[in-house]
Amino acid sequence: MASTSDLKKGAVIKHQNDLYVVKGMEFVNPGKGSAFARTKMKSITSGKTVEVTYKSGENIDIVEVSRQKVQYLYKSGAMYSFMNQETYEMFDLSEEDLGDDAKYLKEGIDVDAIIYNGSVVAIELPRKIQYKVIEAPPAVKGDTASGKVMKEVTLENGLKIRAPMFIKENDTLLVNTTNGEYCERVNE
Amino acid sequence: MNHLTHIQTNKELLETRFFILRLVREFFWKENFTEVETPLIVNVPGQEPNIVPMKINIHNEKIVEFSGFLHTSPEYAMKKMLAAGFENIFYLGKCFRDRESFGGSHNPEFTMMEWYRVGKNYVDIMNDAENLFHFIAEKTEGHNGIDKINLAKIKKQWQRKTMKSLWHEFLQINLDDFLTQEKMFELCVGKKYNVSKEESYEELFYRIFLNEIESKLGIDVPLIVHEYPAQMASLAKLLEKDSRYAERFEVYFNGLELANAFSELTDADEQESRLREERNFREKTGKDVYDIDQEFIGALRAGMPESAGIALGIDRMAMLFTGCQEIDNVITLPMSKLF
Numbered sequence: 001m002a003s004t005s006d007l008k009k010g011a012v013i014k015h016q017n018d019l020y021v022v023k024g025m026e027f028v029n030p031g032k033g034s035a036f037a038r039t040k041m042k043s044i045t046s047g048k049t050v051e052v053t054y055k056s057g058e059n060i061d062i063v064e065v066s067r068q069k070v071q072y073l074y075k076s077g078a079m080y081s082f083m084n085q086e087t088y089e090m091f092d093l094s095e096e097d098l099g100d101d102a103k104y105l106k107e108g109i110d111v112d113a114i115i116y117n118g119s120v121v122a123i124e125l126p127r128k129i130q131y132k133v134i135e136a137p138p139a140v141k142g143d144t145a146s147g148k149v150m151k152e153v154t155l156e157n158g159l160k161i162r163a164p165m166f167i168k169e170n171d172t173l174l175v176n177t178t179n180g181e182y183c184e185r186v187n188e
Numbered sequence: 189m190n191h192l193t194h195i196q197t198n199k200e201l202l203e204t205r206f207f208i209l210r211l212v213r214e215f216f217w218k219e220n221f222t223e224v225e226t227p228l229i230v231n232v233p234g235q236e237p238n239i240v241p242m243k244i245n246i247h248n249e250k251i252v253e254f255s256g257f258l259h260t261s262p263e264y265a266m267k268k269m270l271a272a273g274f275e276n277i278f279y280l281g282k283c284f285r286d287r288e289s290f291g292g293s294h295n296p297e298f299t300m301m302e303w304y305r306v307g308k309n310y311v312d313i314m315n316d317a318e319n320l321f322h323f324i325a326e327k328t329e330g331h332n333g334i335d336k337i338n339l340a341k342i343k344k345q346w347q348r349k350t351m352k353s354l355w356h357e358f359l360q361i362n363l364d365d366f367l368t369q370e371k372m373f374e375l376c377v378g379k380k381y382n383v384s385k386e387e388s389y390e391e392l393f394y395r396i397f398l399n400e401i402e403s404k405l406g407i408d409v410p411l412i413v414h415e416y417p418a419q420m421a422s423l424a425k426l427l428e429k430d431s432r433y434a435e436r437f438e439v440y441f442n443g444l445e446l447a448n449a450f451s452e453l454t455d456a457d458e459q460e461s462r463l464r465e466e467r468n469f470r471e472k473t474g475k476d477v478y479d480i481d482q483e484f485i486g487a488l489r490a491g492m493p494e495s496a497g498i499a500l501g502i503d504r505m506a507m508l509f510t511g512c513q514e515i516d517n518v519i520t521l522p523m524s525k526l527f
Contacts (some may be wrong), residue, residue, distance in 0.1 A: 035238040038347040053398035058382055164196055
């Protein structure tokens with residue numbers, strides 16, 4: 001059986017007769033005494049996110065899942081449409097299914113779908129995604145001198161992030177999808 | 189340019205952090221404390237069963253090798269100072285703990301504030317903690333980068349509750365009935381936790397506490413949780429009125445633990461036997477085993493005055509004042525950016 005050291009984002013685990021997708025985890029040492037793994041996970045059946053804290057080394061029931069490359073097509077209403085690139089089958093996921101990942105999607109991007117019992121239970125984004133900047137307020141003289149080095153820019157999919165002052169419209173940026181942070185400018 | 193970008197992105201948060209550091213010092217100077225330094229490199233690390241010290245090798249000019257450790261807290265050294273006659277002292281600086289997350293609410297190199305008062309007990313330290321946060325709140329109000337919602341909560345009068353009352357409030361359980369390993373084990377089994385008989389009282393306790401209580405603590409106003417079961421406080425004095433509990437407290441805000449404090453145990457024999465138990469526990473669980481710091485025991489034997497002290501995580505304090513969810517954002521260059 002797997003243990004807490006096998007827990008990672010995207011793993012699917014069985015917990016109290018329900019299946020959960022691990023959204024994030026962290027080791028904690030309360031009061032210097034013991035070691036625990038605090039796991040944020042989302043129920044596949046109810047979509048509810050819960051926090052469960054396991055003792056370090058505890059046995060965890062990790063469920064076998066498969067991954068397939070899928071392409072994000074478009075959003076219609078509250079649903080996000082994807083296409084399986086092997087079978088060309090299309091399927092929809094709701095904003096609730098996607099959670100925080102939804103805001104990083106841009107049309108045409110490839111992501112991993114996590115499949116359990118024949119249905120897609122979650123997606124896994126690439127760790128970094130490139131976006132074109134569609135709106136960036138121009139730097140004002142004196143900004144840098146007054147210590148202002150970051151500004152808010154809007155990316156092609158509507159996502160707003162903080163980026164350095166020198167970023168302009170039409171620049172291409174790499175953004176970290178785990179925390180929404182600017183990584184670097186990658187203009188071709 | 190990752191380093192530059194990290195610092196640029198978080199410049200405002202870092203400025204706030206450094207302002208808070210300055211205010212922490214101002215507060216303790218105002219209270220007539222002395223800022224002290226302790227060695228970061230020690231020959232004997234702390235004995236806490238689940239903290240892993242970072243091992244280092246040092247060589248003298250003849251290239252003779254010595255094994256040492258980066259300190260996991262300044263506690264032993266500061267208590268030696270108390271035994272030598274120092275009174276109200278604080279340490280504000282780095283501590284190191286191996287095998288911790290790179291990011292989230294941990295960084296293996298982190299900043300700790302530890303302070304001790306001689307002739308006082310843990311209630312005085314509770315007052316210090318609350319007054320310190322109130323002082324910082326007052327001085328940072330209206331500053332850029334300060335989280336208004338958190339600030340409003342910090343400024344209120346803090347709540348104080350005993351651990352026993354929390355178990356009653358959230359679980360309708362009388363903790364008095366679950367103060368032995370056997371009883372706590374039964375309780376965990378009844379609650380369907382996947383536990384083993386080998387687990388210590390503290391591990392069993394935290395199974396329930398972390399899953400069913402902690403995240404609900406300190407939501408509207410910071411909460412001081414005090415009076416811990418005696419098994420969970422190896423460096424603390426027991427309560428006079430009820431020796432099943434110890435004079436220990438922790439501060440919780442938004443479900444996050446911020447500080448851990450005790451009325452300090454000053455009895456050398458008792459301290460030595462508790463450290464020996466922890467050492468045995470390390471041995472039993474297959475961890476590296478370290479010598480007991482006999483210099484520390486010797487200092488207690490020579491006479492450590494009645495005192496109380498606390499360790500407060502400064503990075504987490506900065507997170508709280510800035511409303512930041514990620515510790516990396518309040519650290520100049522966190523581990524995740526270095527490696």
